[in-house]
Amino acid sequence: MESISVLDIFKIGIGPSSSHTLGPWKATLQFLRRIDNRTNQISRLEVQLFGSLAKTGLGHGTDIAIILGLHGFDPVTFDIDKIDQTVQSVKTEKKLLMNGSCEIIFDPDEQIHFLKNEMLPYHPNALRFLCSLKDGSLIRETYYSVGGGFVVRDGEETGSNRENIKLPFPIESAYDLSEWCRETGLSISGIVTENEKAWRSESETRESILAIWKVMSECIYRGCHTGGILPGGLQVMRRASLFNKRLLSKNVYSNYEEWLNAIRDGGEGFAYILDWVNCFALAVNEENAAFGRVVTAPTNGAAGVIPAVLQYLVTFKKDPVEPVILKFLKTASEIGSIFKKRATISAAMGGCQAEIGVSSAMAAAGLTECMGGSVEQCLMAAEIAMEHHLGLTCDPIGGLVQVPCIERNTMGAVKAITASQLALHSDPEKARVPLDAVVKTMWETAQDMNSKYKETSDGGLAVNIPISLSEC
Numbered sequence: 001m002e003s004i005s006v007l008d009i010f011k012i013g014i015g016p017s018s019s020h021t022l023g024p025w026k027a028t029l030q031f032l033r034r035i036d037n038r039t040n041q042i043s044r045l046e047v048q049l050f051g052s053l054a055k056t057g058l059g060h061g062t063d064i065a066i067i068l069g070l071h072g073f074d075p076v077t078f079d080i081d082k083i084d085q086t087v088q089s090v091k092t093e094k095k096l097l098m099n100g101s102c103e104i105i106f107d108p109d110e111q112i113h114f115l116k117n118e119m120l121p122y123h124p125n126a127l128r129f130l131c132s133l134k135d136g137s138l139i140r141e142t143y144y145s146v147g148g149g150f151v152v153r154d155g156e157e158t159g160s161n162r163e164n165i166k167l168p169f170p171i172e173s174a175y176d177l178s179e180w181c182r183e184t185g186l187s188i189s190g191i192v193t194e195n196e197k198a199w200r201s202e203s204e205t206r207e208s209i210l211a212i213w214k215v216m217s218e219c220i221y222r223g224c225h226t227g228g229i230l231p232g233g234l235q236v237m238r239r240a241s242l243f244n245k246r247l248l249s250k251n252v253y254s255n256y257e258e259w260l261n262a263i264r265d266g267g268e269g270f271a272y273i274l275d276w277v278n279c280f281a282l283a284v285n286e287e288n289a290a291f292g293r294v295v296t297a298p299t300n301g302a303a304g305v306i307p308a309v310l311q312y313l314v315t316f317k318k319d320p321v322e323p324v325i326l327k328f329l330k331t332a333s334e335i336g337s338i339f340k341k342r343a344t345i346s347a348a349m350g351g352c353q354a355e356i357g358v359s360s361a362m363a364a365a366g367l368t369e370c371m372g373g374s375v376e377q378c379l380m381a382a383e384i385a386m387e388h389h390l391g392l393t394c395d396p397i398g399g400l401v402q403v404p405c406i407e408r409n410t411m412g413a414v415k416a417i418t419a420s421q422l423a424l425h426s427d428p429e430k431a432r433v434p435l436d437a438v439v440k441t442m443w444e445t446a447q448d449m450n451s452k453y454k455e456t457s458d459g460g461l462a463v464n465i466p467i468s469l470s471e472c
């Protein structure tokens with residue numbers, strides 16, 4: 001049984017896509033580690049992209065991620081303001097400092113190949129490194145970016161070392177989770193707290209989760225204060241800063257805390273709170289589309305749903321903040337893990353139901369536990385949120401994570417809040433659809449879905465909106 005930590009589900013990285021940007025970046029770093037002592041023997045390097053990575057990789061920044069990865073840069077700490085300059089320099093000089101130490105000739109236009117008509121059988125997001133060494137030998141390694149920034153190397157034991165961690169409460173399904181909660185009397189977040197001790201101390205987990213929230217909340221704040229047009233050529237206007245300005249026209253503040261107080265001063269009217277939830281989600285995904293620093297939750301395309309719902313909770317609903325953050329993110333992560341194990345969190349495998357649908361289900365469960373819901377109400381909330389995302393396609397215009405992606409995060413957030421409210425005011429004993437049934441349904445729907453709607457930009461809005469890829 002695969003063991004997935006809360007820190008596997010929530011990963012700090014850079015936009016716009018966990019599967020097409022963060023995953024390939026991490027695969028590149030893994031490749032570098034594997035050829036470490038042979039870096040100075042390289043005579044030529046080629047990178048091949050297959051399937052969805054080839055079809056939407058340009059819009060999703062896959063080439064940029066590979067260039068940054070080849071330098072050995074860490075997506076968690078790399079200064080996002082240096083992305084353009086670094087990539088431009090490689091494109092102009094046609095060389096780079098591999099792993100920060102060894103200069104190689106590398107012309108991205110010639111040496112990164114977008115093989116749009118080729119697909120590898122294991123997963124639609126595949127990339128291959130072909131490395132010729134000076135002694136004439138060839139290294140060939142294939143990696144799969146399987147969604148949410150998770151990477152599998154071809155030939156590697158599936159799930160890698162995550163399988164080796166023995167958890168006190170192993171969970172494969174919502175049924176298992178519910179049974180452990182019933183047997184122990186623990187909440188979902190309580191079970192996660194115990195399981196996480198298999199990876200690290202409780203205080204380390206606490207610090208790491210709070211660090212994740214710091215990145216999420218900084219992303220919201222930055223997105224609410226950054227205007228202009230998003231990169232990529234679609235001419236998409238950033239709207240979170242316009243919402244923020246309209247909603248806080250008379251307030252003066254100079255930091256995140258003062259900003260929150262200013263928001264709270266505006267009252268609790270339905271439309272006002274709804275505007276803020278939308279604004280928080282827009283802010284994160286505009287940052288994501290602009291290659292900003294975000295947290296996969298569980299993916300980058302859906303990175304705005306969970307921060308928006310959690311920000312709504314800490315702004316309008318709950319004090320003190322820290323226990324709420326820990327409880328919310330732990331519960332949400334367990335729901336995300338179940339979807340990853342029993343279905344998919346990759347849009348290339350399952351369309352947008354696997355991204356926005358899963359993030360909405362995660363947020364719904366997290367919110368429900370924080371609002372005092374029972375374990376069964378949390379599972380019911382997750383089920384309701386996914387039930388109403390079933391069949392949602394992935395059809396990003398121009399292969400960019402902008403339209404419909406950015407607005408779609410507002411929908412995922414609002415559905416999560418609605419699902420939570422429905423569950424909190426319902427008797428889960430009377431629910432007709434258990435969470436495991438909706439996970440199974442989502443997976444079967446994913447398998448039946450035409451590949452046009454699975455992050456290829458070959459169907460849906462991507463072909464019905466009159467723009468050409470050359471515009472982007």
Ligand code: SF4
Pocket residue numbers: 301302347351352353355356393394395396401402404405406408455
């Ligand atoms: S349509 Fe949904 S799944 Fe596809 S890239 Fe956008 S957010 Fe991700």
